[in-house]
Amino acid sequence: MKKILHIISSPKGENSYSVKLGNAIIDKVKLANPGSIVSVKDLTVNPFPHLEEATLNAFYTPAENHTLENKKAIKNSDLAIAELKEADIIVIGAPLWNFGIPSVLKAWIDHIARANVTFKYSEAGPEGLIKGKTVYVAMASGAIYSSGPFQAFDFVSTYLKGLLGFLGMTDLTVFRVEGSAYPGQAEAALKTGIASIEL
Numbered sequence: 415m416k417k418i419l420h421i422i423s424s425p426k427g428e429n430s431y432s433v434k435l436g437n438a439i440i441d442k443v444k445l446a447n448p449g450s451i452v453s454v455k456d457l458t459v460n461p462f463p464h465l466e467e468a469t470l471n472a473f474y475t476p477a478e479n480h481t482l483e484n485k486k487a488i489k490n491s492d493l494a495i496a497e498l499k500e501a502d503i504i505v506i507g508a509p510l511w512n513f514g515i516p517s518v519l520k521a522w523i524d525h526i527a528r529a530n531v532t533f534k535y536s537e538a539g540p541e542g543l544i545k546g547k548t549v550y551v552a553m554a555s556g557a558i559y560s561s562g563p564f565q566a567f568d569f570v571s572t573y574l575k576g577l578l579g580f581l582g583m584t585d586l587t588v589f590r591v592e593g594s595a596y597p598g599q600a601e602a603a604l605k606t607g608i609a610s611i612e613l
């Protein structure tokens with residue numbers, strides 16, 4: 415039995431390829447781990463706000479000195495980090511938008527990446543503090559980035575691997591529905607993406 419956290423960042427609902435791919439990953443996880451529980455976090459329904467001065471002040475104030483105002487400013491961040499810690503497996507839906515991730519996903523990342531909470535620095539360098547997780551990224555893109563002329567622009571997978579690895583989540587696999595914008599290729603892209611899922 416695994417606790418699965420499904421992060422959604424496409425506003426396309428059931429028509430979203432990253433959601434379909436994420437659901438297919440979850441189906442396989444459930445098959446391998448009967449009784450698994452899924453918790454869905456749709457960032458397009460409840461988006462995280464941009465970081466503000468009050469949020470940063472609270473981030474950089476040691477927890478033992480937090481005022482009521484500080485606590486209020488980081489309530490959402492604390493909750494998001496607690497959800498991450500609670501999960502065994504995290505499935506992150508990542509539509510490719512303008513060579514990057516949707517801003518709702520970036521906003522969530524800005525709330526979970528916190529010095530001395532989810533990473534810390536020592537003389538030995540940075541250390542991620544969210545350990546022991548399995549992460550599956552369900553990427554969806556109109557063009558193809560895993561090979562060919564656009565491979566040099568495959569920023570999303572490298573960014574997510576780098577960032578989540580920095581926070582300690584180094585066991586990360588990327589699956590892709592890619593090339594859906596090529597005429598007549600959408601269904602085949604979805605099929606190929608789902609068929610590529612190996613846990």
Ligand SMILES: Cc1cc2nc3c(=O)[nH]c(=O)nc-3n(C[C@H](O)[C@H](O)[C@H](O)COP(=O)(O)O)c2cc1C
Pocket residue numbers: 424425426429430431432433508509510511512513514554555556557558594595
């Ligand atoms: C605002 C926006 C920007 C996009 N930018 C890109 C892009 O830079 N490169 C690309 O290959 N596809 C791009 N696409 C196509 C999406 O990656 C594609 O539709 C994908 O399926 C989106 O994921 P979703 O189906 O989960 O929403 C863009 C789509 C939208 C809506």
